Amino acid sequence: MDKFPLLKVLLDLQYLNVATTGIKTYMLELAHAARQFPHPEIEWIFSHDPEEQANDKTFKGPQSKIQKLNYHLDYFRWKEFQLPDLVKYHQPDILICPDFISPAASLPCRRLTVIHDAFFWQMPQNYPKWWRKYFLSLIRKGLKEKTEIITTTEYSKNSLLEHLGNDLPITVVYQAPKILNGVSSPSFLPEHKLAKEGYFLHVGTFDKRKNLPLLVRSYADFLAKSQSAKKLVLVGGPGQSTVMNDKPIVEELVKSLGLEEKVILPGYLDDSDVKALYEGAFCYVFPSENEGFGIPILEAMEFGVPVIHSDQLALMEVAGAAGLHFATGIQSELTEKMILLERERDLKARLVQAGKARSEDFSAQKFIAAFQDTILRSPLAK
Structure with missing residues (x-):
């Protein structure tokens, strides 16, 4: 019997160098689950080693305005130039961007872009105006052809439908909590x-x-x-x-x-x-x-x-x-x-x-199984 050709999936982990809370957990647990529960039809490619990228201190901690500007330039350069180059190099079938933003450039592969919530639309008062406008423009420019949005709950899906419309399919994938390994601190x-x-x-x-x-x-x-x-x-x-x-x-x-x-x-x-x-x-x-x-x-x-x-x-x-x-x-x-x-x-x-x-309804195995199902059975797959 002929084997199915492997679907190559490129997972963008760049944002781990600044992520500190929920998105960091999401990205790390997705990467760990992909390694722990491999699928015979899927080959995973990581843009960065997840642990090394999460431990990168270059842009973490208190920063001056110049340092913050340098980070935004670095992030923009990654999304709009380096990541598209990586797509050309690896030629994946699917690019997963778990941090809201996908490259604005046209790409030959499908995209799964994770938009965790609709806070930027729902709560504009909580963000600097210039930053919110810039970030929303990056989100929208990355929602290109052959894109499927992944989100975290039915609530988030309904919120995104309200603000983004239904031009692109939106799929709910329940995530897994962080695994707190090791011994707890006795002191x-x-x-x-x-x-x-x-x-x-x-x-x-x-x-x-x-x-x-x-x-x-x-x-x-x-x-x-x-x-x-x-x-x-x-x-x-x-x-x-x-x-x-x-x-x-x-x-x-x-x-x-x-x-x-x-x-x-x-x-x-x-x-x-x-x-x-x-x-x-x-x-x-x-x-x-x-x-x-x-x-x-x-x-x-x-x-x-x-x-x-x-x-x-x-x-x-x-x-x-x-x-x-x-x-x-x-x-x-x-x-x-x-x-x-x-x-x-x-x-x-x-x-x-x-x-x-x-x-028990939210495990790493169920998290990655839902992603694998989306990868293999997406309406954009054919």
Whole structure:
């Protein structure tokens, strides 16, 4: 029997040199899953070694305006010149760009462009005007012929249809959470005076859409009404721009409410510290007003941590019936759910059990299988 010719798939991993949160997880887990679960009809080609690119510090950390400009020039040069040259060299059947943007140039191959969410259209106030205009122009110029859009949830798909129309097919591929390998840090909790199941947890940047000031105020009300000794840990760095960054607001709020000993702000942490926090958390709280997916929900559930989340549609979709939700932006409802979870041990146990079951619906194998199916069965394949 004749074998099918291998489909060559080029995966663009350039953006890993600056990605820090959800897109970084997406790109790394996609690359890892492609290696771990190969398909006999697909040959993967990586533009960069994923680990080396993720560890590249050239454009990470605080930067001057000149450094930021140099990064944008480097990124533009990659997308519009170097990546098309790489396509010519490898002659792939399919190019996957997992960071919103595909080259503006015409290419001989099909494209799968991952647009994770519609934030740039939905929340213009959260981005500098010039940057948003520039980034949206790059997105649109890359949506060429023979392109299929991949997105993360049905919510994101419906949002993209609203803003981009239906000229190009849009496919939902559920992603996998980050695998926190290795041993958790045994010293992190005692160093920060945290007890097992003695704190609420949030992991992510301080972007405005995350609603972290709301969480801090709800936590203050929780303390006043419950007399609880539980603390609040907010892991992560500043928002992606001055306009989007709520970290100074959170820091000032913590100070004004006298919560300096109760709210822990450890910044970015390595996997061993994050793993220790998940293992010891009483509850994960996700108050975001807009998400394309919500990876931490699955990370928490996998560790047996119950989740309180806003009723934002993507979070409802990912959590299923395994989370405890509250009306987005309503401080009093979040406080009520925090109090309820502490008082009702049976509720906590049910959420833990449901969460573990729900987390099994999102695995690396299912993630790559959905991609493989899209690669092989796309309406653009013929």
